[in-house]
Amino acid sequence: TPHGFKSMTGHTTAEGTRRYRDRMIKAGLAAGNFRQGIGGLALSSIGLGTYLGGSDARTDSLYLESTKQAILGGCNVLDTAINYRCQRSERVIGQALHDLMQRGEIRRDEVLIATKGGYIPYDGTPPRDPDAYMQETFVMPGIMVSSDVVADCHCLAPSYLRHQLDRSLENLGLTCVDIYYLHNPEAQLDALSSEQFLGRMRAAFEVLESAAAGGKLRLSLDAMGQTDGAAPVFYYLTATIVPVALGAQVKFNPTWGISGDVKFADGDTQYFIGRFQRVGADGVGGGAAPHA
Numbered sequence: 001t002p003h004g005f006k007s008m009t010g011h012t013t014a015e016g017t018r019r020y021r022d023r024m025i026k027a028g029l030a031a032g033n034f035r036q037g038i039g040g041l042a043l044s045s046i047g048l049g050t051y052l053g054g055s056d057a058r059t060d061s062l063y064l065e066s067t068k069q070a071i072l073g074g075c076n077v078l079d080t081a082i083n084y085r086c087q088r089s090e091r092v093i094g095q096a097l098h099d100l101m102q103r104g105e106i107r108r109d110e111v112l113i114a115t116k117g118g119y120i121p122y123d124g125t126p127p128r129d130p131d132a133y134m135q136e137t138f139v140m141p142g143i144m145v146s147s148d149v150v151a152d153c154h155c156l157a158p159s160y161l162r163h164q165l166d167r168s169l170e171n172l173g174l175t176c177v178d179i180y181y182l183h184n185p186e187a188q189l190d191a192l193s194s195e196q197f198l199g200r201m202r203a204a205f206e207v208l209e210s211a212a213a214g215g216k217l218r219l220s221l222d223a224m225g226q227t228d229g230a231a232p233v234f235y236y237l238t239a240t241i242v243p244v245a246l247g248a249q250v251k252f253n254p255t256w257g258i259s260g261d262v263k264f265a266d267g268d269t270q271y272f273i274g275r276f277q278r279v280g281a282d283g284v285g286g287g288a289a290p291h292a
Helices: 012-028 057-072 086-104 130-139 158-172 195-215
Strands: 034-036 042-044 075-079 112-119 179-181 240-243 248-249 260-268 270-274
Touching: 012 034, 012 042, 057 075, 057 086, 057 260, 086 112, 086 158, 158 195, 179 195
Parallel strands: 075 112, 112 179
Antiparallel strands: 034 042, 240 270, 248 260, 260 270
16 A cells, blocks of 8 residues: 555444444434434444645645544544545545554444545646646556546546546555445536446446455445345445436436436536446346435
């Protein structure tokens, strides 16, 4: 890893997050701080975001201490993305987790780690020539081709997403991330037809399914009343923008098993949370995920 320590194994669990919740409540934290998440996870009502700030050592230091204090103070939901602060935010979270685990103050299964892929990240600091950086870092090694990129900054190509997930795991010092988001996939809509967009989304989710099967990402969900010891249910949620009337039912290709309901509006833009169900070769799905 970039940190020089061995990657931390494991993932968030209902047992671990409940242990964390009980310890925090015993220390005086209000019980109402925690909510029961999907799969029985006990998650803090406030999560730590890591988007803003400079790409410099001073900001890293501030983030490191803030992340540790947040976890020790009752926040067990950490959100980041590979492009946040030129990959520095992921690396700081990894260092904070390692430091606290080394001191025995938390365990890996007590904290939920979410990250994202899609936007092209810089490495440490913004490059002087962004186009040359993209060519040298991603195009020339064969990780992507230029036609995969939208708006000079966004890519959902399968080979690129596989590379980005592996890089995020290295940055975080983890063998498995709990949630992996496709980061603002609607950024592709301005450049693609609906058919092209859905094709890229399908290919992207197949990458995530393969990664989940390989243990690199895991959202273990008790959607069917299963216990933690049962085979996990994997599904993936994404927020996407669609031009529909508020309250309308959103329907995509039924053979892909995708549907969703409009949840809220922001001005003239309607958003929905999509439900993604893997459909086998025989066209029969494996159990739809519940609405988010």
